[in-house]
Amino acid sequence: MKNKVMLTAAVTGAGETTDKNPHVPVTPKEIAESAIASAKAGATVAHIHARDPKTGGISHNIDHYREIVDRIRESETDVVINITSGGGGDFIPSLATPAAGGDGTDMQTPAERHQPVGELLPEMCTLDCGSTNFGNMIYLSPTDWLREQAKLIQESGVKPELECFDTGHIRFAKQLIQEGLIDGDPMFQFCLGIPWGAEADTETMLYMKNRLPDNAHWSAFGIGRMQMPMTAQAAMLGGNVRVGLEDNLYLKKGVMARNDQLVEKAVTMLHNQGLEPMTPQEAREQFNLRSPHKGGA
Template sequence: MSEPTIITCALTGAGDSVSKSPAVPVTPKQIADQAIDAAKAGAAVVHIHVRDPASGAPSVEFSHYAEVIDRIRESKVDVVLNLTSGPGSLYSAEGSVLRPAPSVNPPMTPLQRLDHILKLKPEICSLDVATLNFGAIAMVNLQADLEFMGRTISEANIKPELEVFDLGHIRLAKHLLDTGVLKNPAFFQFCLGVPWGAPAQSDVLKLMRDMLPADARWSAFGISHHQFKIAAAACEVGGHVRVGLEDNLYISKGQLASSNAQLVEEAARIVSRQGSRPASAAEARKMLLAQ
């Protein structure tokens, strides 16, 4: 392969996973410590959500984000920080009316969804170019909101990681690029196997890759038992990979992973078997952030 493979580690997410695995980090210190360990294991990028330290529920509290980022930066471990902008997009039905999903996120404007990002200045943040049935709830990202968020992120010199869950999301992302809302070259993240988005299949992954702009870079992940299969498939056809306890709790069938670092170590082995090697944070910056 002509370049090393970026491994992103998604540390904790916002799903109901804390009760399912003791390895899922909850407090800012736990999240930061697992980010540092993941970086030492081979992750060039860490993708960060935060949780309420007492309950483990998803949180949008700025002080939690700030503590995680401060702890990672103070550690001097070199890793690219990627903060989520996803909270605020999840809705559930209350009768015939959609309302912010309880216990997932409060009502948030597009600017509020970016507040922690604009203050903490990570190098990358996620941007879900997606409206879809997300299991029993709905992820809603209207085009006008994406245009506002995309311009705001770009003006802050933060690289958006364009999370796409289906083929139409790639079409919308390309429209945002064509109209100048987002800047080329883009960085896409294929999110596969999520109900009810694109399935975690190698032929789907290749089709999504073939839809991208010629200068785009991309990564992919599959949820649950699809995680390592999709990591191998992405690496084989020139993509980068994402693993982590946000997406998958198991290191092998029936065996819970002990940490995010353990999942990264397995991803590094997969990357090596495909004839590549894990990229360093410096190499990831060169590939993703250089204009």
């Protein structure tokens, strides 16, 4: 696997992007089709959020997730499925109701955040390793909640991807490992450029990389115009990469992207560095992922 890179397509996310780019998939059918198209373009992994088909906003409905996963699994195109376990963590500060939060606050318990992962058993899921200021919103993920989530993920046999939006998140992810809540070689992901977390630049990526356990695998992504520069930088430093409409809406200045186009651009970038995207099966073997078949280990 020396010249192989795991390439993730984050196909939709949960942000307010559907009115900015018409190619952002919304319905379960659209999300599944976009994941399949991304896999055909060279993606190893499809990172999945569900959206409300009527509003385009975030959905926690297990049936939406189930339809997405079933459509992908029933297709003739193989791809590793990675479901978000971020769930409801959005806290909107309000001076009128400071304890309850303002309009748009959306909070779930660790068990509720884990439900799509626990019921659908993808090969991978994300685990956001701390709270973060997202613009004027606060994403809340307290440490004891994360311990509970990590244990639920561990019991399910799904591989967690430890999402680090700032350097302190790496410290806590290593604490989870020390406490025995993460099995096997850990997988980290550096989420760069999000206001107000870690910067999307080489210095920050190296800082984070240099603080990982010796047996760790890692990936990184940047948002917006930094998506492709961070893709190239992560690949050069021996990491895995992520692109997709969750993080960036443009193929180039003024041109709206599709997910498969962003994947194709990333594949070309990898080829220019003498690298190839892993196949889904290669990733399963390399990272010891559970079988994609229901009931697999």
